[in-house]
Amino acid sequence: MKQDEFSLIRQWTSRSRHQQGDGLSVGIGDDAAVFSVPAEMEVVACCDAMVETVHFLRETMNPSDIGYKAVISNISDVAAMGGLPRFALISVAVSPRWSAEDCQQIYEGIYDACEAYGVRVIGGDTVSSPASFYLSVTVLGEVEKGRALRRSAATPGQLVFVTGHLGGSAAGLDLLRRSGQTGEAALERWKPLLSFHQRPHAQVAAGRILLSSARAGALNDVSDGLASELWEIAEASSVQLRIEERKIPLAEVTRSYAEQAGVNPLHWALYGGEDYQLVGTVEEQAAGAIGERFAEQGISFSVIGRVEAGEPAVWMKSEQAWKPLVKAGFNHFGESEAGKG
């Protein structure tokens, strides 16, 4: 980024120009953006960063996937509060090893993800980086006052559920990392795994159903693997969670790929992360009705266990034996794994 950086940045963010209305008073291009929130709503705010070599490798994610996923990880956090995502601010530090075309594609991915979820990019900062590429996204949403779904709301007697299927993102990463040996044909054969990893969905509709049911307990999104998310709920709610291994939902393609790769797919589900499903608790008598509402939206709903009283802990039953579930999250690229602030 040199002389013409301003016009380049204008070009990359051109999809944000001339957007006003629907609560947005001042969009991109002033000192700050300004928007209004309906009187019955509160603001939901979150921020997630992705750093080259720490959170992604260029070999396994193209620039538009990187932009797409950085937005999804934030939208997923809003979904995990039961909120509706509305606006995004994008902070990018561009490495000299990234071309203007790469940057254009990062922004294409960012805008594609935003538009898929009705989110508008209203600001940000694009700067140079001397070395690695860095992308930090802030997503702002709204949620009905006093109704946000917390990690701390699990109570004994509730059921533990998860949306969709788990482990698919880690399976896709495994596939990509082996593709040097296995070649293009393998990528083609297991294509759904690539989209699990590169173009994940955020479960906004599921979060909204849970919020509206008034029978939901705790909620969390699966960004760091099921084990660590369950532990967060157990600790925030001061309860024990007892889940059954055989009930953890895995996609058929994930199972098949794992079998031929000689890997236990459960490891991906528990410690892989980046599936962006929701995990939480609901009152037992409401589970059927909530599951039906999910089904109407094409979202699968799996009850995987139960909340019990006791010192915070997570137990998993496998082959008739209950064992404590190890808390750790999976570490994709060695010892530089990210922590959340």
Added chain:
Amino acid sequence: MKQDEFSLIRQWTSRSRHQQGDGLSVGIGDDAAVFSVPAEMEVVACCDAMVETVHFLRETMNPSDIGYKAVISNISDVAAMGGLPRFALISVAVSPRWSAEDCQQIYEGIYDACEAYGVRVIGGDTVSSPASFYLSVTVLGEVEKGRALRRSAATPGQLVFVTGHLGGSAAGLDLLRRSGQTGEAALERWKPLLSFHQRPHAQVAAGRILLSSARAGALNDVSDGLASELWEIAEASSVQLRIEERKIPLAEVTRSYAEQAGVNPLHWALYGGEDYQLVGTVEEQAAGAIGERFAEQGISFSVIGRVEAGEPAVWMKSEQAWKPLVKAGFNHFGESEAGKG
């Protein structure tokens, strides 16, 4: 950041624990923060990034100054809309060359700046960086509905003003960069310049006075040097700005230091940036009253020129001659200067 990263991050962000109330429903520690906004207010949102070697050098800024200034640059953007800053989200990528103590100090600076302006840190993401240190701050504030002060609101006949003094931050940087030759005594002698550079103020109170006066026009903050900020107003408002060189306010210490350094301090004011003063326009008949309200708050208010009709341009009168003012911003550390998205 390895094994104990989570406990370290908890320690760095400990000043965010157990803060609720005053509109904050969910603080740090869940998937997202949740806060409410009074019915008569809108949300103001902005985001600024600072990258090591691009925006600062460790030789001229200690870690707490870096954290402090990153927050101030965002609070200044909220001030430039006439808004009140309220919350911050902090995204940090920690380089392996930064110690845990350095990181602790970055956060101390962040919290010091936030607390000085009544801003609460409600979220963020702390990750590893393979090389340079990166810090992106999002500040959220509020402003009365429909009242935000825009860059585009300058109209012919209004006066152009600036708060405080300009060029002090660039003078401080100059002092620091020469300190290898000039030594500790020079740093001590010109101490006020160091605080201009390392611990700038944001003019929140000035922005609020302007918003409440109902006679303000355009507003912008001086983050990239007066010249580029004036150009932004001229272009956004489709007007000409005609300012007088002799009216540009320089602090006495900046003048004295410039004289002994053999530099024209006007260059620092026009192209230095990071002064975080406000520049804008007001109706001529209101300028006196606004200046008095500023004086009551101890903020100096200098009329430096006038708005005229015409193709967007900025003219400056020096030694009786009017010349067009060059648009460029100053480039601190070579060709990798940042651009704003």
